[in-house]
Amino acid sequence: MVVLATKLYVEGDARERALDSLRSQVDNDVGDLDVEYDVGVRHDDFPTVTLEGPDEVAARNVLAETWGEITDGFEAGETYVGTLESWDDDGFVLDAGEDVVVPADELGLGPGTPAQIRERFGLVQHVPLRFTYGETPALADEERDR
Structure with a gap:
């Protein structure tokens, strides 16, 4: 099973439409592989993809x-x-299955408060961001370079 780093935070009919769209996107990613898959949603709104078949490892890696x-x-x-x-003012809070706080001085995206940085780069709530875990988490270098 792969837990995708995106959120399905809508409810009702909108959630079903979002799941249908996600299934289509997953099919685009792994549909040519010899694998069966089922898309679901965890209790914390992260989508899951359960995979089974000869190409399961390849499909997991692609996703x-x-x-x-x-x-x-x-x-x-x-x-x-x-x-x-x-x-x-303290930084960004990322949901990675548990909350991870990236302090303002570890964002590495130039001067300004986290709110100013978020606005400058057009970051919206629920956007996936890579971070390097440690005693003090930081935005990952590849995220800063993106």
């Missing part, structure tokens, strides 16, 4: 690369993906 993957835990120095949950 993790395309969408980013929410993992069960973190190791210092490794890069992960979270969605932008909120921001304040």
Whole structure:
């Protein structure tokens, strides 16, 4: 199973339409592989894709690369993906299955408050952002260069 680093935060009919759209996008990503898949949503609104078949590993890797993957835990120095949950003067809060606070001085995107940086770069709530985990999490270099 792959937990995709995006959120389905709408309810009702809109949620069903969003799931249909996501299924179509997943099919575009892995439809040519020899794998069956089922798309669902976790309790925290992250979509899951359960995979089965000879190309399961390849499909998992494609989805993790395309969408980013929410993992069960973190190791210092490794890069992960979270969605932008909120921001304040202290920094960005990313939802990576658990809240990860990237302090303002670890954003590395130039001068200004986190709110000013968010506005300057057009970052919207729930956008996936890569971060490097550690005692003090930081935006990942590849995210700063994007």
